[in-house]
Structures are given as structure tokens and as C-alpha cells.
Amino acid sequence: MKRDPVDILIQMAFLEGNVTTHGLYEETVLKKKVGDEASKEARRNLIARLEAVLNEKAQAQNVRDTIGSFLKNIRLERSLQPQEISAQVGIGGNIYRMLEEDRISPLKISAASWKNFRLFLGVPMEKLEDMIRRTLQLIVFQPSFKTTLARYKDKKGGGKKADALKRAARELYSKAKLPLPEKDERELSELLKEISA
Amino acid sequence: MVKVTNRQVVEELRKGDRNGAAHLVDLYQSRLISEAASVFHIPVLDSEEIVNDVLLAVIQGIESFQFSKSDGDFHFWVMTIFRNRVRDHMRHQTLSEGWMANFAESEKENAEEYTETELEVTRSILRQYGESLRIADQNEGGGGKSPGKLERIGEVLDSLETWERVLLRCRALDVPYEDIAKYTGKTAKQLKVYHARVKKKFVKLLAQYYPELAGI
Numbered sequence: 217m218k219r220d221p222v223d224i225l226i227q228m229a230f231l232e233g234n235v236t237t238h239g240l241y242e243e244t245v246l247k248k249k250v251g252d253e254a255s256k257e258a259r260r261n262l263i264a265r266l267e268a269v270l271n272e273k274a275q276a277q278n279v280r281d282t283i284g285s286f287l288k289n290i291r292l293e294r295s296l297q298p299q300e301i302s303a304q305v306g307i308g309g310n311i312y313r314m315l316e317e318d319r320i321s322p323l324k325i326s327a328a329s330w331k332n333f334r335l336f337l338g339v340p341m342e343k344l345e346d347m348i349r350r351t352l353q354l355i356v357f358q359p360s361f362k363t364t365l366a367r368y369k370d371k372k373g374g375g376k377k378a379d380a381l382k383r384a385a386r387e388l389y390s391k392a393k394l395p396l397p398e399k400d401e402r403e404l405s406e407l408l409k410e411i412s413a
Numbered sequence: 414m415v416k417v418t419n420r421q422v423v424e425e426l427r428k429g430d431r432n433g434a435a436h437l438v439d440l441y442q443s444r445l446i447s448e449a450a451s452v453f454h455i456p457v458l459d460s461e462e463i464v465n466d467v468l469l470a471v472i473q474g475i476e477s478f479q480f481s482k483s484d485g486d487f488h489f490w491v492m493t494i495f496r497n498r499v500r501d502h503m504r505h506q507t508l509s510e511g512w513m514a515n516f517a518e519s520e521k522e523n524a525e526e527y528t529e530t531e532l533e534v535t536r537s538i539l540r541q542y543g544e545s546l547r548i549a550d551q552n553e554g555g556g557g558k559s560p561g562k563l564e565r566i567g568e569v570l571d572s573l574e575t576w577e578r579v580l581l582r583c584r585a586l587d588v589p590y591e592d593i594a595k596y597t598g599k600t601a602k603q604l605k606v607y608h609a610r611v612k613k614k615f616v617k618l619l620a621q622y623y624p625e626l627a628g629i
Contacts, residue, residue, distance in 0.1 A: 220526075221532060221535040222585070223585040224535075224539075225535055225539070228503060228542065228566075229570075230496075230585070230586060231496060231499055231503055232500060234566055234567040235567050235582055236582075237582050237586060237588065240592065241583065242489055244583075244586070244588045244589070244592060245445075245492065248444065248448075250443045250444045250447065251447060253447045253457075254443045254446055254461065258442070258461060259438055259442060262438050262442060262464075262465055263434050263435050266437065266438065266472055267434045269473065270430075270434060270472060271429070273472075
């Protein structure tokens, strides 16, 4: 098809958002008869790529929440300010920030605060228990992962390897059984008992 | 092919259902490749890549999509992503040297329809656009906002009569004359006859912004 300089200019203006057809172009695209522009192989390959992305997303959704990820999500969902949550839970702003970044052991938060947390954010006890355990595991095991990742940082292509390792670590957290040290396990059981009492 | 609704495709993709990927590809792969290649004259291999990117972006962002009016909302959303990807490709092309050669090719094809002054006007706008892209690219490392040099096109189109404006906008995007006729009060036959004339009028108006070229 012959290309006209005026059509080219108008197309560019359309693509840059300076010109609109008020939906007429989009409707036309839908009405056009579709041929076999994509080969069977191209179709297969694209479906495989899209399925891989769907799988990745599903895996990411299966990763269990920590206290930090839960707080970040719920704060965005409900448009809450950190101060609102920290005030309701009865903890200071600094402690809240550390909780949201999973940088503080949940054992350092009182049972009374966890009870407030449950009530204010409407978290079932079972889910809270799981999140506290997951967060404690993260606090206990994360330093050893970080040490491993640090070895790759300064090497050539280290960024890519570090990314791959981060993904692997995330997956590992979601699937692995990470036994807590006995002392932590004991303290955790006591805390959970107190919260559910 | 089984007919699926957009709502069904969206639901499948949100649930991570593999059928959703196949349905999305059946709905859009060939359609958009054809669109990129025939309307925007993008080489077929590049068109395929663009469409792959579009459909990957659809899956990545499916959670953020919301139906607000009808089932057709999804199509408009996909088309917005498509338009943005085509725009990025065009910007990239404009920054490369090959683009002006392509444009020169189209000028040769249309040498009989436009005067040298008129062609120089279109060339100037494109050069300015390319220049503003280069500046934006250097300042922001690419991918920034619209460089804005094409605003003049919109302004000149607005100064035309409504039917002329609709005709030029829609024909540039390959909307059939029969469809344009419904919105202009003119028959498809009349629009076909007037099209070349309206283009000339548009370029003449555009040339008023470039008095320095009048003496060519």
C-alpha cells in the first residue's frame, strides 16, 4: 500500500496523543476480518510465553504473606496511613516501619499489640499465626541468604545472578520447611498462646 | 473457533487459566500484526515482536484492568497498549537514520500529488519531531513524555471543517470510507473524491506555519 506523507504525519500525531478518532479507529480494528498473519508456530510460541507468565504470577501469589508484605498491601488497599495503624496497634512509628520492612522479630512485639493488630485489621488467628511464623523465619534465615547473595554482587554479570538468586530465595521461602531454633520456637508458641487467649 | 466474551478472557487470565492465554492470542495476535504491518507499515517481524509485547503487557497488567461500561472496554484497553507500543517503535525508528529514508520513499511515491514546498513542510515537521525526540532522549534516557512537536497537526486539523477533519484522521488510520460516511453526512463516494483535495488543503494550512519555505 502506498504511504502518503500527510497520513504519516497524522498517524504520528495520533500515536503521540495529539489527534483522536473518538474510538472509531479502535472499532474498525475489531470489525476487520482477520487472516493468518501469525504462523501456527508463532501462535504456539506466543501461547507458551504467555502461559509461562501466568505460571510465574500464580507462583508469586502462592508465596505466603509475612507481616511486612501484609501490612504494605493492606495499607495500600485501604488507603491507611502508617500512623493510623501504629496508633491502633499501640506501637511506635519506628517499630511500625521496621515491621513493614520485616526488620524486627515479631517476638519483640507484645501479645497485647498483636491482639490489637488482629482486631483492627480483621485478621483471622490462623492467618496471623502463619504470618508471624513466616516473618520470624525470615528474620532468622535471611542473613545467611544475604551473605550468599553478597558474593555475587561485585562479579561480572553479578546483577543478573543476584536477581536469579533473589527469585530462588523467594521461592525457597514459600516452599521450604525452615525449622526455627528451639528457643525461638518456644517463645513463639508462648506468644501465640497469649494472643489467642 | 469458539466465540468467547472479553469478560470470560479477563476472568480466565485473572485466574491463571491457560485457556485465557490461547483465547487472547486467538483474539489479538493476527489482528494486531496485520494492523501494525498494514496501517503503520511496520515490517512483519517487528510487528510480531510488538504484538508479543502487547499481549505480555496485557497479562502482566490484567489485575489493574476494570470494566467500567461494557464488554468492549477490554478491547479499548488492549488497543491503548498497542498504540503505546507502536508509538515507542515509531519513536525509535524516528531516532534512527532509516526513518528519513522511508519517508523519502513515500515522498517519491507521492511526488505528483504534492509540490516540493508541501513536501518540505511535512519533512520539516518530521525533522522537528525527530529533533525533539533526540533532546528528550538525551535528557531523560528515552521513554519520556510526548515531545509535543506534533501538536501543530492537531491545531491545523481543528481549523478544518468537521467532516474534513474526520475524513483525514480516519483515513490515515485506514477506517473505511463507508464508516466515515456515517459521521460526516457525505456519501462514501463523495469522500473518496474529496480526500485528495482535503489533504492538499491541510498541507496548505500547515505551510502557513512555515513562511520561510514558501520561496522554495
